[in-house]
Amino acid sequence: MATAAESLTAFEPRxxxxxxxxxxxxxxxxxxxxxxxxxxxxxxxxxPCTGRIDPLxxxxxxxxxxxGVIVSGCHPADCHYTAGNYHxxxxxxxxxxxxxxxxxxxxRVTFSWVSASEGGKWRDxxxxxxxxxxxLGPFEAYHELAGRQG
Amino acid sequence: xxxxxxxxxxxxxNIGRTVDCxxxxxxxxxxxxxxxxxxxxxxxxxxxxxxxxxxIAEKRLDGVVVAACSPHMHEKTFRRACAGADLNPFLCExxxxxxxxxxxxxxxxxxxxxxxxxxxxxxxxxxHNRPLQTIRIPVTRRALVIGGGIAGIQAAxxxxxxxxxxxxxxxxxxxxxxxxxxxxxxxxxDCSQCILTPRMVEVYQHPRIKLMAYSEVDAVSGYIGNFTxxxxxxxxxxxxxxxxxxxxxxxxxxxxxxxxxxDERLGPRSAIYVPFPQAVPNTPVIDRAxxxxxxxxxxxxxxxxxxxxAEACSRGAIDFDQQDSFVTEKVGAIVxxxxxxxxxxxxxxxxxxxxxxxxxxxxxxxxxxxxxxERLASASGPTGGKILRPSDGRxxxxxxFLQCVGSRDxxxxxxxxxxxxxxxxxxxxxxxxxxxxxxxxxxxxxxxRAAGKGYDEFTRRAIEEDGARYVRGRVxxxxxxxxVIKVHGFDTLSGEPLVLDADMVVLATAMRPQPGIEALAQxxxxxxxxxxxxxxxxxxxxxxxxxxxxVFVAGACQAPRDIPDSVAMASAAASKILGLFxxxxxxxxxTVARVDTGLCSGCFHCxxxxxxxxxxxxxxxxxxxxxxxxxxxxxxxxxxGCGTCQATCPSKSVELDGFTDQQxxxxxxxxxx
Numbered sequence: 040m041a042t043a044a045e046s047l048t049a050f051e052p053r054x055x056x057x058x059x060x061x062x063x064x065x066x067x068x069x070x071x072x073x074x075x076x077x078x079x080x081x082x083x084x085x086x087p088c089t090g091r092i093d094p095l096x097x098x099x100x101x102x103x104x105x106x107g108v109i110v111s112g113c114h115p116a117d118c119h120y121t122a123g124n125y126h127x128x129x130x131x132x133x134x135x136x137x138x139x140x141x142x143x144x145x146x147r148v149t150f151s152w153v154s155a156s157e158g159g160k161w162r163d164x165x166x167x168x169x170x171x172x173x174x175l176g177p178f179e180a181y182h183e184l185a186g187r188q189g
Numbered sequence: 190x191x192x193x194x195x196x197x198x199x200x201x202x203n204i205g206r207t208v209d210c211x212x213x214x215x216x217x218x219x220x221x222x223x224x225x226x227x228x229x230x231x232x233x234x235x236x237x238x239x240x241x242x243x244x245i246a247e248k249r250l251d252g253v254v255v256a257a258c259s260p261h262m263h264e265k266t267f268r269r270a271c272a273g274a275d276l277n278p279f280l281c282e283x284x285x286x287x288x289x290x291x292x293x294x295x296x297x298x299x300x301x302x303x304x305x306x307x308x309x310x311x312x313x314x315x316x317h318n319r320p321l322q323t324i325r326i327p328v329t330r331r332a333l334v335i336g337g338g339i340a341g342i343q344a345a346x347x348x349x350x351x352x353x354x355x356x357x358x359x360x361x362x363x364x365x366x367x368x369x370x371x372x373x374x375x376x377x378x379d380c381s382q383c384i385l386t387p388r389m390v391e392v393y394q395h396p397r398i399k400l401m402a403y404s405e406v407d408a409v410s411g412y413i414g415n416f417t418x419x420x421x422x423x424x425x426x427x428x429x430x431x432x433x434x435x436x437x438x439x440x441x442x443x444x445x446x447x448x449x450x451x452d453e454r455l456g457p458r459s460a461i462y463v464p465f466p467q468a469v470p471n472t473p474v475i476d477r478a479x480x481x482x483x484x485x486x487x488x489x490x491x492x493x494x495x496x497x498x499a500e501a502c503s504r505g506a507i508d509f510d511q512q513d514s515f516v517t518e519k520v521g522a523i524v525x526x527x528x529x530x531x532x533x534x535x536x537x538x539x540x541x542x543x544x545x546x547x548x549x550x551x552x553x554x555x556x557x558x559x560x561x562x563e564r565l566a567s568a569s570g571p572t573g574g575k576i577l578r579p580s581d582g583r584x585x586x587x588x589x590f591l592q593c594v595g596s597r598d599x600x601x602x603x604x605x606x607x608x609x610x611x612x613x614x615x616x617x618x619x620x621x622x623x624x625x626x627x628x629x630x631x632x633x634x635x636x637x638r639a640a641g642k643g644y645d646e647f648t649r650r651a652i653e654e655d656g657a658r659y660v661r662g663r664v665x666x667x668x669x670x671x672x673v674i675k676v677h678g679f680d681t682l683s684g685e686p687l688v689l690d691a692d693m694v695v696l697a698t699a700m701r702p703q704p705g706i707e708a709l710a711q712x713x714x715x716x717x718x719x720x721x722x723x724x725x726x727x728x729x730x731x732x733x734x735x736x737x738x739x740v741f742v743a744g745a746c747q748a749p750r751d752i753p754d755s756v757a758m759a760s761a762a763a764s765k766i767l768g769l770f771x772x773x774x775x776x777x778x779x780t781v782a783r784v785d786t787g788l789c790s791g792c793f794h795c796x797x798x799x800x801x802x803x804x805x806x807x808x809x810x811x812x813x814x815x816x817x818x819x820x821x822x823x824x825x826x827x828x829x830g831c832g833t834c835q836a837t838c839p840s841k842s843v844e845l846d847g848f849t850d851q852q853x854x855x856x857x858x859x860x861x862x
Binding site for chain 1: 259260261285287288289290292293294295296299300302303306307310714716717719736737780798800801829830831832833835836837845847848850853854856857858860861
């Protein structure tokens, strides 16, 4: 048991985050300027808007070795481009079920809204996702599958 | 093979303290496609930028990655440096190793690993960057101002005085807005109409202002510098070009007891009316809901039920058959200045709010709101400036004012402070004392917020010189007891409950945006907050711009504002617009979508999702002119670069420059290296 617990704590998940430029990226900048400490497991891919996020990006990230994915943008009604986040929300409502169907544990994917003023919320989203994925362990099943097919 | 230069910044100690910058530069030097990799103390400094320029020339770099702060901070700086060394600026990108790495982590080894990852990711992206050219678009030097209150008037005059043409649209029959209803203004107690009406006449007579009163914006298309606006001119049933404003029709009208909107329902008007004597334009309008002719016609009468106004008009200006007409105007910029309305208890409360019934507005006689008090105090008002009770015309000797009715109350009203009430209530108590020397004004307040030049002195004057009694506390309820209104309140400073007899109660109700603001905001593609106030582009640094380029905001439609604030915003918006118009062509970032017409199958999913209407249809024909197919095309002037079209396109025939699929795939792939 002890060794299992040790290996669990030793596991550092790789998380890819797809965030919009105007809200969440800026919110993450604010977390930085506020010096909010958080887990260093997340790598951000900056996009103009969550509306730009193709669900395939999420699949691809898992395929390339991510253990978890964060998708985050502006709050509803707050989109820099007026409506991009609504399109994203609709798209991901459908996509979530598809993930489940494909055998990707939806607990590995975090969808959230983080505004430019919510540095603290970004830290919480990061830490919470890292913790959750850490508990789930490495996403080896999918990586192996992707590796065999690739 | 790419020849990319990587420049790792220490940002003094900011990055260097937690990230081993030399190790990052070393790791990137080994990365495929990297021709040059160095670290330096301050990349954004002159010598730092010189380092980049020199490397571009000496190492023949075809891409630059600066691992430093957030691109929001210095992307422009480094792109300009690249342009200075004849490298297309859009071949330069930044890896954010400060805000997203060194500042949020303590473990030096892991932070350094992350910084290497982030830099590699951006290197992979830059391999797929294309040189882009700045987009140039023409500018129509003409502005549209929506709303003819003090903010709209100020903006229109400033723009027109600056040499550009203005179209001013006002939905009411006259310009002037709420300011024309006010008696005196704080903190100087100067007469509102005396300072406003000359400005209204100036608008009317200005050679470069086209005034369209009794009109509304119907549709807006286009983009900064090139908007097309469709305006509905509502039918007045009076021909404005022949009417000379003599007023004979209004005297002849048989309907004389319609509550006047201008007098806040405290005085009457006729069915054909000008809202107030100083109205601009001074052309009457027929209120069809109350006119005998139109009422009979709506019921199917074939014979004219009335025509007194037409008989009285010596110029034959009455035109019962007049219809709404539409005018299309081309403008380069738009100012939204639609102003506010008061929170009317019981009448138009926002969804889910039922509060303040206990204050008896609309049910207990002589409980009025602030604008009604303005009309009572105004020399041009229904009482000729005498403070009289609406119920019996008696002079009230005791008036109670309640502040924050609907403001600062997230449970029952609006969470925000309406900002102007503290000041106008103080003004009301002074006006009251100046007119009723033996009267006593009592004010229930939560806090006195009198921040502004001369404002605190003003409220003190109300208390110290004009004898207003201020009670800190809320009123629980009030009711009519015979001739008086019993006001049950609580003094929180003494801790005592309080019951006052009042002859009149004035509620300082919250300021809300005008009804229909959401529909207008959607036509303009500007965002608004949960209360309906228009959002500014940045709360501090871009206070009069909106998130749609070329659309500006002024006055109380953005947040509760007093007159000086509204005027300042209007002048700011006007100066922004004149700045815009001073350019022959506009430049904008070329990060816009473009369609591969060979791949496009013409399903137009992109057209449906585009928030800006930037997707147009183009017919592709062969040499003989036969239609081959209809494809989507993006107007680069309208596109703002959100990329929703690209994620939606089933055939992947739209690409957003700067964030192409190739670039993002490369980033995702790099994360697994």
